[in-house]
Amino acid sequence: MTDSYATDKQNKIRQLREKARYDKDIVHAVLDAGLVAAVGFVQDGAPVVVPMIYGRDGETIYLHGARKARVVRLLEQTEQACINVTLLDGLVFARSAFNSSFNYRSVTVFGKPALIEGKAEKLHALRTISEHTMPGRWAELRESLDKEIKMTGVIALKIESASAKVAAGMPADEEEDYAIPIWAGVLPIESRLTTLQSDERLIAGVSPSTAVKSLQKKLL
Secondary structure (H helix, E strand, C coil), rough: CCCCCCHEEEEECCCHHHHEEEEEEHHHHHHCCCCCCEEEEECCCCEEEEEEEEEECCCCEEEEEEEHHHHHHHHHHCCEEEEEEEEEEEECCCCCCCCCCCEEEEEEEEEEECCCCCHHHHHHHHHHHHHHHHCCHHHHCCCCCCCHHHHEEEEEECCEEEEEEEEEECCCCCCCHHHHHCCCEEEEEEEEEECCCCCCCCCCCCCCCCCHHHCCCCEE
């Protein structure tokens, strides 16, 4: 098994090629760090992009929605879909507007979406999505009701090709611009979970589990 995704005309990065990454470890790490994916496909000859929550199991990405939702019905019918997850890491202040930019990690994935019908496979997919967003929570919850499982639509997308793009570090200014007396540098961006807020209808004496408490202040 290769450690990198093969490059072709679909996933090959052409702009800023020095930032391109095709290593599976890097692609997986970005996917695992994100919470929402922008899912793109074509409907009646026109592009459509929809945000969806997801989870990854190996080379399969599971996308979550309502069974009757338009996006699930359209993905079920399409032959090819594209997923993008982008994480912003910082504002890059250069000495010119042209060279100012962001530090970021971004992944684009291509594959054929398929609707999951079987109960066991759907439950596996739902657990994967739950553990991606709320690690350790699935085991604490009551079992899913049959009607809830039927009402939920899950799309499986096998990763056929993928690429990552990573920008990091200080601004790359024109050599002559370094003599300009303007501050330049990076302002980091952090996405972080904060502090738990209890439901007002919580039963007295019930406390958050260790799994839930461990998510507080977590850097995403």
